[in-house]
Amino acid sequence: MDMKYAPFEYRQHVRLEAADLFTKNLSKTEIAERLGVCRQTVSGWYKHYCEGGIDGLKIGTPGREPRLSQAQWQNIEKDLLAGPRACGYETDLWTLERIADLIEKKTGVCYNSNYVWKLMKRLNWSCQKPERKAKERDEDEIARWKSEDWPRIKVGNRT
Secondary structure, eight states, rough: GGHHHGHHHHHHHHHHHHHHHHHTTTOHHHHHHHHHHHHHHHHHHHHHHHHHHHHOOOOOOOSSSSSOOHHHHHHHHHHHHHOHHHHHSSSHHHHHHHHHHHHHHHHHHHOOHHHHHHHHHHTTTOOOOOOOOOOTTHHHHHIIOOOIHHHHHHHOOOO
């Protein structure tokens, strides 16, 4: 696997495997061949290994630090599960703007509402569209029609 495009976990695993091979007094060229990397990469890893041991080979977390802590996200998620009305909104519909507003009210961190959907995706939330129902809908009349009229219409005029 090409290390340049390898997943973070795989790259970290290969580095730790290199540390194990360093203790076996193998040449850098032999370690590079076994791990599928170039000798210069192994030399750099060896330098870090000598300076900091196993911890010297750990790769930092990719990307910047998250703006909200895990605890803050858990509190936001609790509020989202409680529903918009429980959080002071007029209707039972979460919008990206409302979620961004909630995050800012609870944590002081401001997110653009266009970016909020990516954050929700990370929490395994998906976009939901409310069912459209007419205000004039009469559930009793619908039930009566399904039980009385529909069977008669479905059967039709079979003579």
